[in-house]
Amino acid sequence: MKAHWWKALGIILVLYSIVMGFLGKVPALWVLHETIRNLYFHVTMWFAMMTLLTISLGYSIAYLRGFKREYDVIATEAANVAMMFGAVGIVTGMAWANFTWGEPWPNDPKLNGVAVGMIAYIAYFILRASIDEQSKRGRIAAVYNIFAYVMFMVFVNALPRMADDSMHPGQAGNPGFGGYDLDSGMRAVFYPAVIGWILMGVWLVNVRKRMRELEFKFLQNELD
Amino acid sequence: MLYKRFLALVLSVFASAIAMAQDAAADKPQMADAFRADGKIYVVVTVLSLVFVGLAVYLVMIDRKISKLEKQAGIKK
Incomplete structure (x- = not known):
């Protein structure tokens, strides 16, 4: 019996974050107004994405120690689902920015950093697709994945923090989460939402990985 | 003459008090309090919850389908 809990x-x-995200009390803030609730839906996408990228990195490193094919599959699919969350994060962020910052893509270091970081991962998938031989593909892609992860984290989490013109919280000397801008009522919704979306992401990776294994098995049987 | 001045003073005090009251009301960020008080927001919450539950059920069905295929392929018994 496999655990599904x-x-x-x-x-x-x-589901809890959807219900409490709309019905819970939020502080009345200028510019943001009710859109502060987007924190539960937009920001959680990025938390889920970065968690999945970290899982991908972990499995890439694990793959390099022993070259177990299964680890390569998990690393790829984790990056794949992470890109989906990233795409949703960008689109929701653009919608939010349009109504609060006045334009969908203000010249914000965080946005431009994310664009560069995601291109680094698109290169990861192109690199994979361009190598036919399975074990060679696994090795080269795993090494590149470590690079892509570091690049992503530098462009998304380090450089915007040093720039002094970012509007995202936690930048330019602003405290991020844990500072004054997230009250306890919002925390009670935000953190469960983050955990919930991470679990949904891991589930998607699990389904995609098993699909790949079936495909592999199917192709193997065809060759035999 | 004097009472006219007095009336003007009283009126101006009232006017400024009303103006200040309006300022105070305008001084708070606008929130959708009425929308929540009227209960209409529950409709939105219900719709969004149904959308998410629908997708979740769909994912459960995909998961089960893959489990079935895994059994057939002999990956898992």
């Missing part, structure tokens, strides 16, 4: 937990936590 964490999948149910993911659904329950996200």
Whole structure:
């Protein structure tokens, strides 16, 4: 009996964040008004994405120690699902920015950093697709994945923090989370939402990985 | 003459008090309090919850389908 409880937990936590995200009390803030609730839906996408990228990195490193094919599949699919969350994060962020900052793509270091970081991962998929031989592809892609991860984190989490013109919280000497701008009522929704979306992401990776294994098995049988 | 001045003073005090009251009201960020008080927001919450539950159920079905295929392929018994 395989444990499915964490999948149910993911659904329950996200559902909780949808209900409490609309009905819960939020502080009245200038510029943001009710859109502060987007924190539960937009920011959680990035938290889920970065968690999945970290999982991808972990499996790439694990692959390099022993070259177990399964680890390569998990690393790829984790990066794949992470890109999906990133795409949703960008689109939701553009919608939010349009109504609060006045334009969908203000020249904000965080936005430009994310664009560069995601291109680094697109290069990862192109690199994979261009190598036919499986073990060679796995090795080169795993090494590149370490690079891509470092680049992403530098462009998204380090450089915008040093720039002094970013509007995102946690930049230019602003405290991020844990500072004054997230009250306890919002924390009670935000953190469960983050965990819920991470679990949903891991579930998607799990499904995609098993699909790949089936495909592999199918192709193997065809060759035999 | 005097009472006219007095009236003007009283009126101006009232006017400024009303103006200040309006300023105070305008001084708070606008929030959708009425929308929540009227209960209409529950409709939105219900719709969004149904959308998410629908997608979740779909994912459960995909998960089960893959489990079935895994059994057939002999990956898992």
